[in-house]
Amino acid sequence: MEDLVAEKHVKYILSVEKKKDDFESLVLEHLRMNGAYWGLTTLDLLHKLGAVDPDEVISWMMECYHQDCRGFGGNIGHDPHLLYTLSAVQVLALFDRLDVLDIEKVSDYVAGLQNGDGSFSGDIWGETDTRFSYCAICCLSILHRLDKIDVEKAVNYIVSCKNLDGGFGSIPGGESHAGQIFCCVGALAITGSLHHVDRDLLGWWLCERQCKDGGLNGRPEKLTDVCYSWWVLSSLIMIDRVHWIDKDKLTRFILNCQDRENGGISDRPDNAVDVFHTYFGVAGLSLMEYPGLKSLDPAYALPVDVVNRIFFGKQRAPSLLAS
Amino acid sequence: MSSSDDDDERIPFIQRPEWSDVRPVPQDDGPHPIVPIAYHDDFRETMDYFRAVYLADERSRRALDLTTEAIGMNPANYTVWHFRRLVLEALNVDLHEERDFIDEIAVRNSKNYQIWHHRRWVAEKLGPQAADKELEFTMMILALDAKNYHAWSHRQWVLQSLGGWEKELDYCCKLLEDDIFNNSAWNQRYFVITRSPLLGGLQAMRDSEVSYTVEAILANPQNESPWRYLRGLYKGDTDLLVSDNQVSDVCLKVLKTNHNYIFALSLLLDLLCYGFQPSHELKRVVQFLGKTETDSSDANLATTICSILETVDPMRSNYWAWRKNNLPSQVC
Numbered sequence: 001m002e003d004l005v006a007e008k009h010v011k012y013i014l015s016v017e018k019k020k021d022d023f024e025s026l027v028l029e030h031l032r033m034n035g036a037y038w039g040l041t042t043l044d045l046l047h048k049l050g051a052v053d054p055d056e057v058i059s060w061m062m063e064c065y066h067q068d069c070r071g072f073g074g075n076i077g078h079d080p081h082l083l084y085t086l087s088a089v090q091v092l093a094l095f096d097r098l099d100v101l102d103i104e105k106v107s108d109y110v111a112g113l114q115n116g117d118g119s120f121s122g123d124i125w126g127e128t129d130t131r132f133s134y135c136a137i138c139c140l141s142i143l144h145r146l147d148k149i150d151v152e153k154a155v156n157y158i159v160s161c162k163n164l165d166g167g168f169g170s171i172p173g174g175e176s177h178a179g180q181i182f183c184c185v186g187a188l189a190i191t192g193s194l195h196h197v198d199r200d201l202l203g204w205w206l207c208e209r210q211c212k213d214g215g216l217n218g219r220p221e222k223l224t225d226v227c228y229s230w231w232v233l234s235s236l237i238m239i240d241r242v243h244w245i246d247k248d249k250l251t252r253f254i255l256n257c258q259d260r261e262n263g264g265i266s267d268r269p270d271n272a273v274d275v276f277h278t279y280f281g282v283a284g285l286s287l288m289e290y291p292g293l294k295s296l297d298p299a300y301a302l303p304v305d306v307v308n309r310i311f312f313g314k315q316r317a318p319s320l321l322a323s
Numbered sequence: 324m325s326s327s328d329d330d331d332e333r334i335p336f337i338q339r340p341e342w343s344d345v346r347p348v349p350q351d352d353g354p355h356p357i358v359p360i361a362y363h364d365d366f367r368e369t370m371d372y373f374r375a376v377y378l379a380d381e382r383s384r385r386a387l388d389l390t391t392e393a394i395g396m397n398p399a400n401y402t403v404w405h406f407r408r409l410v411l412e413a414l415n416v417d418l419h420e421e422r423d424f425i426d427e428i429a430v431r432n433s434k435n436y437q438i439w440h441h442r443r444w445v446a447e448k449l450g451p452q453a454a455d456k457e458l459e460f461t462m463m464i465l466a467l468d469a470k471n472y473h474a475w476s477h478r479q480w481v482l483q484s485l486g487g488w489e490k491e492l493d494y495c496c497k498l499l500e501d502d503i504f505n506n507s508a509w510n511q512r513y514f515v516i517t518r519s520p521l522l523g524g525l526q527a528m529r530d531s532e533v534s535y536t537v538e539a540i541l542a543n544p545q546n547e548s549p550w551r552y553l554r555g556l557y558k559g560d561t562d563l564l565v566s567d568n569q570v571s572d573v574c575l576k577v578l579k580t581n582h583n584y585i586f587a588l589s590l591l592l593d594l595l596c597y598g599f600q601p602s603h604e605l606k607r608v609v610q611f612l613g614k615t616e617t618d619s620s621d622a623n624l625a626t627t628i629c630s631i632l633e634t635v636d637p638m639r640s641n642y643w644a645w646r647k648n649n650l651p652s653q654v655c
Contacts, residue, residue: 029350029370030400063351076351077374078402125405127440164513164555170476173518175510177472203642208547210638220506220547222470244642 002255004285005263006292009278010048012263013039016275032075033064037087038279040094044303045282045294054095061088062100070105071123081123082113086135089142093306098143107145110136118153129170130161134183138300141190142310155193158184166201178209178218182231189238189299203241206232214249215268225267226257226277229284234298237287247288254281333365336372341385347371348378366396377406382413391424398432404441418445422453426460433464439473443480454485462494469498470507479514488519503539509548513555529556537573545583550590561597571599578608585636588612588628595625596651625654 016039028035036057043049063076064084071080072088085106092098113121113136120132133154140146160172161184167176168184181202188194209216209232215224216232229250236242256269257277264273265281286296295304336342349371373393376386390407393400411421425442432438442460446453461478464471482488492515498508516528533556539549553573557564564570571594577587591609595601601609606624613627616634629647633640 030397030402074401077377079405081401123405125408125440125444127436127443163510164558165551169510170472171479173479173514174476175472175507207639207642212638219470220551221504222506244639244645246638246640249638 002252002258002260004255004282004290004292005258005260006046008260008263009258009265009282010043010046010051010263012259012273012278013043013275014051015263030074030078031084033061033072033084033087033091034074035275036061037090038275040091041302042275042279042282044094044306045286045296046292047294049094054097057091058095058097058100061091064088070102070109079123080109082110082120082132082135082139083122085110086139089139090300090302093142093302093310096306096309098310101143103143103145107140107143107148110139111145111148114149114154118150118155118157120154130158130168130180130187131170131183133158134187137187137190142300146191151191155188155191155196158187158193159196162196165205166198166203167205175219176205178206178216178228178231178235181206182235185235185238186299186301194239197239199239199241203236203239203244206236206241207244210245210250214246214253216245216250223268224253226254226265226284227267227280229254230280230287230301233284233287234301237298242287251285251288251290254284257281335365336368342372345372345375348374350374369393369396373403373406377402380409382410384414386410387414387416394428398428398435399437401437404437408441408444418448421445422449422456426463429460429464430467433468433471434473436473439477443477446481446485451485454481454487457481457485458487465498469502469505472507475507475511478511482514483518488515488521491515491519492522499539503543504546504548506548509552513552525556525558532556533567533569537569540573540586541576543583544577544580544587545585547586550586554590565594565597565599570594571601571605575602575605575608578605578612581612584612585632588632592625592628592632592646595628595654598653623654625650 016035040049040052040057043051060076061072064073064078065088066073066080069080071082072085073080074084078084089098089101089106092100113123113132115121115128119128119130120136121128122132136149137146137154140148158168161168161170161174161180163169163176165176168181169175169177170180174180185194185197185202188196208220209218209228211217211224213224215226216228217224218228218231233242233245233250236245254265257265257267257271258281259266259273262273264275265278266273267277282293283296283301286293287298296302297304297307300307336347347368350367369389369392373389376383376389387407387410390403390410393403394407397403411418422442422445425438425445429438429442446457458478458481461474461481464474468474482491492512495508495512495515498505499512502508516522516532517525522528533553536549536553536556539546540553553570554564557567571591574587574591574594578584578591591601591605601624609624609627609631612631617627617630626647629643629650632643633647636643
């Protein structure tokens, strides 16, 4: 089997800094906060977080923070949004610098986005999606402020998005989709509500995502894509059914999506790489215990040692799969 | 990059007299950009002017036009969309015009979250009279990509909030005629028969839906969606699932073809676990498959099925092995 060209991926991520004038890059300006999370978490998984200066990152991040409403934008000068607030909190957790936050105010911002039916909006404009349920719950959990929301209502809303195939969609009745499933299962895991999941039924749906090329798709009859190595795999791990897929074949698929010359991972073999797929490919390999990588927590999408630090100082491993 | 005809004729903002009073604001990447991004001059200039009106909170017609240009260059920039909504509200613009604007840009950006969210915002404001146009719009997008998740979410929201259920089942039928493997269309079909106020609900629709689904299965037994749909029609009522002959019959029919029978076997396995008593014919067909596909011979039907599946669906052999080891005692 081909190897993971870890050094090349580190160089690729760090080189995004020095990227030439490129249209592809400029359209990502507004989601730089997500990009930072993907890039930095990948570096940490590859044991290279030390290549980045935390103070530089944090000073930029705090310029994305809105003093009035206390959320984070995707970049300096951008409006606050739940997606970027979660990424910011995750990055601060990576650096063990959550102390720079006014935790009460940030968690009030997040909690304020919960709607009457328990769902969450992404921002003041009201777009509702189970992705945002996950962002809010994950963020508040990291900040130890889950008590600021109505957890029961939040859980009930997520359960209302459960379909008869055991999967979850973005809204009630929405088609089951691996990305939405990760968000719902992750949120249920964090709130200790996994008993709402039919693990065998969902586990089967998830393992049916593996296709002949060894990769995973997100819905029946769709193409395989490296990012599903994260969403499907983390969901399977959270419900303790990951042994139902063929790990060797998936590993081979991910490794075939690498750009072995320039580093980075793409959605499928021989396509252009990006930081998003680089993160999900490395994350998927980590979940399958590929040698040389840090362990990744499937619910928080952060390295296990970071999650340990958040919840237990450095004392013992949390039992995140307790149902 | 959008390739509109205007690109060659674009006049830089610095040369436009109507913008001469504005000082553009450059992007502040912070002192040490960690993921700094290089820019094209046109884009840079447009965004510098956008930043100026945004910081000045100028909610004017020219600001609206500026957001149109910025969106044309980068439709994923959510801050531009936010500001556009503020300007639209301040100017009290006729939102029918806004809807036309979205029609134009949506086709090239059909997977863009911001555009769909903006569309919903406009539709909400226009109210129930907007239903037809919204259904037309999603139909247009789905004609290009029949599985577009955003389009389906929007369509479901339209039906539930604004109405328009009359032709939805027909629409699902048409999409499934185009592509019987379209899982989104199957999902929508389920959505319609369970939620439409115009149909009788799942109970009333079950028989006709079972017939429809069985036909789809027999045409392509390797199609995952109708098998899941079939189970869904019994909504967790395993007694009903077991007692309806149409369910076991379709499994038998597929098994007899000796081809693409994985889903048939898996449904039969579930039926057995729910207490289904198989006919002699079913047992015979499965045993025959068992002899041809596996080395082992096993009198137990459920165990035989698991063994066959371990062999013919090796990617999921761990799953089938687990099923074999977890058969209910009355089935062993």
